[in-house]
Amino acid sequence: MSEPLIELKNVGFEVDGTQILQDISFVVNKGEVVTFSGPSGSGKSTLLKLIGTILTPTSGEILYKGTNLKELNPIEYRKEVSYFFQNAALFDETVEDNLSFPAHIREKEFEKERALKLMEQVQIPESYLTKKVKDLSGGEKQRIAFVRNLMYQPDVLLLDEVTSSLDQENREIIGKLINEMIEEEKITVLSITHNQAEIEKASRMIEIRAGKMEEDK
Amino acid sequence: MTSSLEINNWSLLFSVTLLIVAMLVDYKEKLGLGNDIFVAGIRAVIQLFIIGYVLRYILEIDNDLITFAMVLFIVFNASYNAHKRSEGINRSFTISATAIGTGTALSLIVLVFSGAIDWTPAQIVPITGMIASNAMTAIGITYRSLNSKFSDQRQQVLEKLALGADKKQASMSIVRESIKTGMAPSIDRTKTVGLVSLPGMMAGLIFAGVDPVEAIRYQIVVMFMLISVTSIASFIASYMAYKEYYNDRNQLTV
Known part of the structure; x- marks a missing residue:
């Protein structure tokens, strides 16, 4: 359990002279489930984007399995570390286009069985595979986007307030799936959430305030 | 006459x-x-x-070298104007010059070798002007389409990158749509030719006293040439330009 997977060393991020994050250091071990808390605007989301290589730190370094992210191929890294956006968007035409995209870009066969199983877990019927993206509700889109991120069995899930814009019912459905993934696939999770109950298995909570680490418990 | x-x-x-x-x-x-x-x-x-x-x-x-210099001059001007319409895409002059230059060269080669036109300045210079100006317009539309789509579909592109897509995989749908947008006007023009407008080439020949039945032969060649050059130019410009929306860390910079 104590194998370090992600390590941040004095990470900072600055935009146009404004320090968004400074001096953030922590280690996440394989299989750990970490939640980030703090007021909005504190830099949590930026921190997760840095780990997801959506942004690059302006100071310090982030290591993945002991190698600096700057030396890793971002495309290969993102195939293992899956970033999930707060307001996820679907693309192309149908639900299947979205669910098969991860396999398509890896030049692999689309695992329809896995897609159907995950869809069932988020209460999306099989007939939705051919449904047009534009005909889906907000909650359905978010659930399908979540299934899309799980299609390629990532090692790490980075969740940026994934349920904050959803109603109670959708929140529970996605929360349940996250917990099942933690249980069944031993996935490492770093999650920003205002709803601690969403992640029952959280082993750690890191608090970020005004761009600095306040607490790690 | x-x-x-x-x-x-x-x-x-x-x-x-x-x-x-x-x-x-x-x-x-x-x-x-x-x-x-x-x-x-x-x-x-x-x-x-x-x-x-x-x-x-x-x-x-009637000197080959001077005719060629005129062709280059036209291509340079068209590229410069396309570059000005790129709304800030990096390397847009190089991209425009490559797209317009290749489109013009290929079209001229086909036209001269097929015997449709002769390598004389009276034919080469006006035809080059037609080709380059149409390529320039097509590229301008293609750039505008790339810019607006990368901005409208920013979240979708970010999603694709986060799922492990490379620049090309993340941009492919935008690239295709932009090529289509760049080509659309020349296809539409070809569909309505003769019904709505009598285009310049044909009108000029009829003015000069050429039999309209002969004049339309030139116009047919010109219309096909314009579809070809706008497709080549939009294709090259789109494929070269999409990379400019990313940095070397495969991150979207718009």
């Missing part, structure tokens, strides 16, 4: 009344276009007189 093709200085001067009509409309409706119309009129007169004399010189000396 030739007498009808001469416009004497008086006729030219009287044609200015046409501009005055436009200026009256502007004055009455307070459109604020008076200066633009005046400047556009003056520029057109000066530019066309200069190019008229330059073309006369090029046609008279």
Whole structure:
């Protein structure tokens, strides 16, 4: 359990002279489930984007399995570390286009069985595979986007307030799936959430305030 | 026949009344276009007189090297104008020059080798102008489409990158849509040719007394040539330009 997977060393991020994050250091071990808390605007989301290589730190370094992210191929890294956006968007035409995209870009066969199983877990019927993206509700889109991120069995899930814009019912459905993934696939999770109950298995909570680490418990 | 093709200085001067009509409309409706119309009129007169004399010189000396230099000059100008319309895409001059240059070269090679036109300045220079200006317009539309789609579909592109897509995989749908947008006007024009407009090439030949049935043969070649050049130019420009929306860490920079 104590194998370090992600390590941040004095990470900072600055935009146009404004320090968004400074001096953030922590280690996440394989299989750990970490939640980030703090007021909005504190830099949590930026921190997760840095780990997801959506942004690059302006100071310090982030290591993945002991190698600096700057030396890793971002495309290969993102195939293992899956970033999930707060307001996820679907693309192309149908639900299947979205669910098969991860396999398509890896030049692999689309695992329809896995897609159907995950869809069932988020209460999306099989007939939705051919449904047009534009005909889906907000909650359905978010659930399908979540299934899309799980299609390629990532090692790490980075969740940026994934349920904050959803109603109670959708929140529970996605929360349940996250917990099942933690249980069944031993996935490492770093999650920003205002709803601690969403992640029952959280082993750690890191608090970020005004761009600095306040607490790690 | 030739007498009808001469416009004497008086006729030219009287044609200015046409501009005055436009200026009256502007004055009455307070459109604020008076200066633009005046400047556009003056520029057109000066530019066309200069190019008229330059073309006369090029046609008279009929030198391959000078004809080729004129082709390069046209391609350079078209590339520069396309670059100005790129709204900030990096390396847009290089991209435009490659797209317009390749499109023009391929089209000229096909036309000359098929015997549709001869390598004489009287044919090469006007045809190059037609090709390059259409390529320039197509690229301008393609750039605008890339810019608006990368901005409208920013979240979708970010999603694809986060799922492990490379730049090309993340941009492919935008690239395809932009090529289509760049090609659309020349396809539409080809569909309505003869029904709505009698295009310049054909009109010019008919003016010069060529049998309309002969003139349309040239027009057919020109329409096909324009579809080909706009597709080549939009294709090259899109495929070269999409990379400029990313940094070397495969992150979207817009």
